[in-house]
Amino acid sequence: MTASESVVTLTALSGIPRVQPGDDLAVLLGDALDYNKLTLCDQDILVVSHKIVSKAEGRYVSLNRVTPSAQAQRLALETEKDPALVELILSESRAILRQRPGLIIAEHRLGMVMANAGIDQSNVDDDGAGPRVLLLPQDPDGSSATLRQALHQRLGIDLGIIIADSAGRAWRHGVIGMALGVAGLPALVDLRGKPDLQGRPLAVSHTGFADQIASAAELLMGEAAEGRPVVVIHGLSWQEQANPASDLIRTDAEDLFR
Numbered sequence: 001m002t003a004s005e006s007v008v009t010l011t012a013l014s015g016i017p018r019v020q021p022g023d024d025l026a027v028l029l030g031d032a033l034d035y036n037k038l039t040l041c042d043q044d045i046l047v048v049s050h051k052i053v054s055k056a057e058g059r060y061v062s063l064n065r066v067t068p069s070a071q072a073q074r075l076a077l078e079t080e081k082d083p084a085l086v087e088l089i090l091s092e093s094r095a096i097l098r099q100r101p102g103l104i105i106a107e108h109r110l111g112m113v114m115a116n117a118g119i120d121q122s123n124v125d126d127d128g129a130g131p132r133v134l135l136l137p138q139d140p141d142g143s144s145a146t147l148r149q150a151l152h153q154r155l156g157i158d159l160g161i162i163i164a165d166s167a168g169r170a171w172r173h174g175v176i177g178m179a180l181g182v183a184g185l186p187a188l189v190d191l192r193g194k195p196d197l198q199g200r201p202l203a204v205s206h207t208g209f210a211d212q213i214a215s216a217a218e219l220l221m222g223e224a225a226e227g228r229p230v231v232v233i234h235g236l237s238w239q240e241q242a243n244p245a246s247d248l249i250r251t252d253a254e255d256l257f258r
Helices: 025-035 050-056 070-079 083-091 140-155 209-221
Strands: 009-012 045-049 060-062 093-100 103-108 113-115 132-134 160-169 172-183 230-234
Touching: 009 209, 025 045, 025 050, 025 140, 025 230, 045 050, 045 140, 045 209, 050 132, 050 140, 050 160, 050 172, 070 083, 070 093, 070 103, 083 093, 083 103, 113 160, 140 160, 140 172, 160 209, 172 209, 209 230
Parallel strands: 045 160
Antiparallel strands: 009 230, 045 230, 060 132, 093 103, 103 113, 160 172
16 A cells, blocks of 8 residues: 555535435535535545445434333443443444443444444434434445445445444544555455565554545544534555454454453
8 A cells, every 4th residue: 555646635615514314424514525626536435434434224213213122221320321321332342341430442343442332322313202312324334335336336446445433442542543444455354474674574463444444534524513524635646455353353262452
């Protein structure tokens, strides 16, 4: 993977309306590209906030309609959280890894380790019947592939698509971007066997290519009220085969941090 001529440009798209369940994201993003007068080319990348993908997929849940289990009630008492929210965290998780008042760290059903199993309450409208939350996309890699194909049909080019979220890290403060879904580019690049500057072959190096791109895009997307859910990245190139974001997840045998 390389940066063409050592220059990479990032452009946040404006003109994207508030996304509603059932909206066609390919149409919305294609119209936004026209509005911004951007012409894309092969290997340009669209980094898309998971929120607009989840909203288009209707991944809302009204908390008033959730019946907490006994397990959720117990965990809610220990963490001082809404029992309905805790029930959703449990239903979206393989395991609860850590907990304390105000915090639940869970292994999401797709393998990511995230606070609250990635369930989002920020910038989520009340549905008139009480508070609701937004779950992650059902299949982020599949959603990325579907969006890429639809944009290919409209634009006639081969884009890379990353569905991104922000996430914390075990040993450092602060959230960074993370790729939840990837299509059309390598999420993980294996550098083993390639020489370093001294000619010594790399033995264990892998690069989280899609995570690096997602983090760069997060600088423009922001974390609060910025309202910039899509970033176009131009100037990166790669020769490696495309692989999905699921390849970024360590297997249990490889996980030395729990």
